[in-house]
Amino acid sequence: MSSSRRIAHLDMDAFFASVELLRYPELRGRPVVVGGRRVPAPEGNVGNRVFGRLGDYVGRGVVTTSTYEARAFGVFSGMGLMQSARLAPDAVLLPADFEAYRDYSRRFKQAVLSVVPVIEDRGIDEIYLDLTEFDEPSAVIADRIKQAVRDATGLSCSIGISPNKLLSKICSDLDKPDGLTVLLMSDLADRIWPLPVSKVNGIGPKATQKLKSLGIESIGQLAQVPVGELQSQFGAHYGRWLHEAAHGMDDRPLETSRQPKSLSRETTFERNLHVRHDRTELTAIVDNLCLRVADDLQRKSLACRTVGLKVKFADFSVVTRDVSVQVPLQGARQLREALADCLKRIDWHDRIRLLGVRASGLTDQQDVLSQPSQLDLWRT
DNA sequence: TCTGGGGTCCTAGGACCC
DNA sequence: TCTGGGGTCCTAGGACCC
Numbered sequence: 001m002s003s004s005r006r007i008a009h010l011d012m013d014a015f016f017a018s019v020e021l022l023r024y025p026e027l028r029g030r031p032v033v034v035g036g037r038r039v040p041a042p043e044g045n046v047g048n049r050v051f052g053r054l055g056d057y058v059g060r061g062v063v064t065t066s067t068y069e070a071r072a073f074g075v076f077s078g079m080g081l082m083q084s085a086r087l088a089p090d091a092v093l094l095p096a097d098f099e100a101y102r103d104y105s106r107r108f109k110q111a112v113l114s115v116v117p118v119i120e121d122r123g124i125d126e127i128y129l130d131l132t133e134f135d136e137p138s139a140v141i142a143d144r145i146k147q148a149v150r151d152a153t154g155l156s157c158s159i160g161i162s163p164n165k166l167l168s169k170i171c172s173d174l175d176k177p178d179g180l181t182v183l184l185m186s187d188l189a190d191r192i193w194p195l196p197v198s199k200v201n202g203i204g205p206k207a208t209q210k211l212k213s214l215g216i217e218s219i220g221q222l223a224q225v226p227v228g229e230l231q232s233q234f235g236a237h238y239g240r241w242l243h244e245a246a247h248g249m250d251d252r253p254l255e256t257s258r259q260p261k262s263l264s265r266e267t268t269f270e271r272n273l274h275v276r277h278d279r280t281e282l283t284a285i286v287d288n289l290c291l292r293v294a295d296d297l298q299r300k301s302l303a304c305r306t307v308g309l310k311v312k313f314a315d316f317s318v319v320t321r322d323v324s325v326q327v328p329l330q331g332a333r334q335l336r337e338a339l340a341d342c343l344k345r346i347d348w349h350d351r352i353r354l355l356g357v358r359a360s361g362l363t364d365q366q367d368v369l370s371q372p373s374q375l376d377l378w379r380t
Numbered sequence: 381t382c383t384g385g386g387g388t389c390c391t392a393g394g395a396c397c398c
Numbered sequence: 399t400c401t402g403g404g405g406t407c408c409t410a411g412g413a414c415c416c
Contacts, residue, residue: 082382206412264385
């Protein structure tokens with residue numbers, strides 16, 4: 001066991017909202033919500049900007065993120081915008097600008113890399129770092145990292161440091177914003193066990209509910225349950241993992257690079273569509289999704305051996321169908337033709353809320369192009 | 381007018397091969 | 399013939415995460 005490791009988890013504070021506050025400093029201190037579809041620019045005077053009001057929002061969509069001031073009203077990520085509008089009608093609503101967030105994401109990661117050479121990318125706003133090789137105290141390194149991030153972006157982050165990824169992830173959330181939590185294995189019972197099981201990365205709503213029904217609500221309570229009992233309730237694999245997680249055990253290494261496994265595009269409609277009455281519109285949507293997936297494949301020089309269709313019905317049930325082919329596909333027309341097979345196998349029992357197209361079984365485009373007999377398939 | 385969009389991993393059954 | 403067993407691929411669904 002590598003109990004001598006020193007692993008950090010760094011999490012940007014209210015990342016998307018904080019980027020927006022850099023752009024609109026006059027909103028600082030006010031409840032701000034990021035989310036929803038982009039609406040036409042408000043007709044405010046220059047120098048007298050008019051922001052969207054959450055209470056005026058109409059339509060589908062969820063909160064992507066919110067400032068701490070908005071969270072005080074009970075508005076959190078994933079909540080429906082209509083619902084959040086009832087809680088905080090006077091909050092400012094801004095559309096998400098993922099291009100800007102990706103730009104800031106690159107900048108903060110670059111800044112961290114100037115201090116720590118080994119990081120694992122965990123998405124747009126968080127990373128793991130390996131501090132094992134450093135000689136200085138954790139607090140000193142953490143301060144240096146935070147300063148580098150602040151200098152490069154003007155943003156704050158929270159850091160958790162412990163012997164492994166699982167505990168560091170929990171720790172980075174304990175002292176937000178701009179926090180630092182350093183945890184030793186000997187602190188486990190005092191600082192981790194009192195927390196609810198849902199704080200563990202990998203215990204979601206379903207598992208939390210089931211644990212609650214068994215009388216288990218805290219991580220400490222989970223740690224007291226015999227592993228065999230957890231395995232009979234949750235299966236051999238997940239049961240063992242639950243037991244180890246509750247005891248703070250995790251020896252996963254940092255993953256410093258990885259290949260994408262799948263790639264997808266999906267869209268929720270403004271209104272639910274009918275498979276016959278709205279056939280023209282649905283066809284255009286599938287075609288467009290194929291174009292976007294093909295474009296993504298092209299940009300990443302990938303092809304796929306499996307294409308899938310996802311349908312979400314008005315009742316929120318989700319059905320997927322996929323099909324695999326011998327020769328990898330890349331062009332939009334090829335994707336569309338393969339999907340015809342999937343479309344036939346779906347029982348269209350209800351109005352449709354969402355359609356999605358996924359490419360998996362990804363291979364390098366190079367491998368496809370190197371098969372001369374298949375070159376003619378590249379015309380689209 | 382509750383409930384987005386992009387991913388990963390796991391499970392489980394059936395086909396197929398040796 | 400004993401209806402064995404591995405191993406891999408494909409498909410569908412679901413939990414979970416950011």
